[in-house]
Amino acid sequence: MDQYSVPAGPAAGEFRDRSSKFVAALYHVQDEAAALDAVAEQARIHNRCNHHCYAYRLGPGPDRWRANDDGEPSGTAGKPILGQIDKAGLSDILIVVSRYFGGTKLGTSGLINAYREAARLALEEVTVTQQLLLTGVRLAFGYALMTPVMSALSQLGLEMADQAFGERAEVLLELPESTASATVRELQAAIAGVYVEEVGDDFEVEGLTVLVTPTGD
Structure with missing residues (x-):
């Protein structure tokens, strides 16, 4: 729940x-x-x-x-x-x-x-x-990934809770706790342009850092 x-x-x-x-x-x-x-x-x-x-x-x-x-x-x-x-x-x-x-x-x-x-x-x-029980997902990436990240967010219907643009771009998402892990996999797959079945626990998108933390709110 x-x-x-x-x-x-x-x-x-x-x-x-x-x-x-x-x-x-x-x-x-x-x-x-x-x-x-x-x-x-x-x-x-x-x-x-x-x-x-x-x-x-x-x-x-x-x-x-x-x-x-x-x-x-x-x-x-x-x-x-x-x-x-x-x-x-x-x-x-x-x-x-x-x-x-x-x-x-x-x-x-x-x-x-x-x-x-x-x-x-x-x-x-x-x-x-x-x-609500939410999980915070922070994406940090170089500007070369801006288009793939924004396209993936749009494709999955995800709204940004916050964003920042410095040396790297950062986007904060707040996702339902029960589906956060699956959504992160779908997001990584969409950014990388691969099937979600190819995304395992050790999967990484070059230039993208994903930090997952419970927000509790």
């Missing part, structure tokens, strides 16, 4: 139970540093709260996540928040829930429900968009 679902922007939700108030703030974040900065921001905004519990999930895979109970009984806050994030199928997302204590203890089940509901209400308000 070349895309995954992320928040298009921030959202908020609020849940009340027996005079306690649980205020949820949802952020679109792309790394742990941004997530922790957002947690700190919510702690400053809601400085009368003793607990700022949160969960985040990052990237397209299942491995980059964190759930934090911030002093609440273990498993009563961060995991319920993360559960709602996963139920919504979103990533690159942080939800922080700040708790205003109303004087009545809610118990384990009450806390789980409150943090879960605050996160759910924030998720109900969010707009979802798609994060």
Whole structure:
């Protein structure tokens, strides 16, 4: 897959139970540093709260996540928040829930429900968009190859994301991650004027340098 679902922007939700108030703030974040900065921001905004519990999930895979109970009984806050994030199928997302204590203890089940509901209400308000998984392909070549390169780009229907012209010409392409390798082979074949079946892992076009790097965006 070349895309995954992320928040298009921030959202908020609020849940009340027996005079306690649980205020949820949802952020679109792309790394742990941004997530922790957002947690700190919510702690400053809601400085009368003793607990700022949160969960985040990052990237397209299942491995980059964190759930934090911030002093609440273990498993009563961060995991319920993360559960709602996963139920919504979103990533690159942080939800922080700040708790205003109303004087009545809610118990384990009450806390789980409150943090879960605050996160759910924030998720109900969010707009979802798609994060593309792209691979950057940079072509560097001498001007003698200008016509073959431009012709190959046109032939394959590829648009340049960027270009630069110095001692050598450089062109940047952003290709879907799943098809990038095959497209690079087709591009090399078109520039060299050979069949794509002739292009192997060690194939080179004289005067052309190809650098492939994931862009993540």
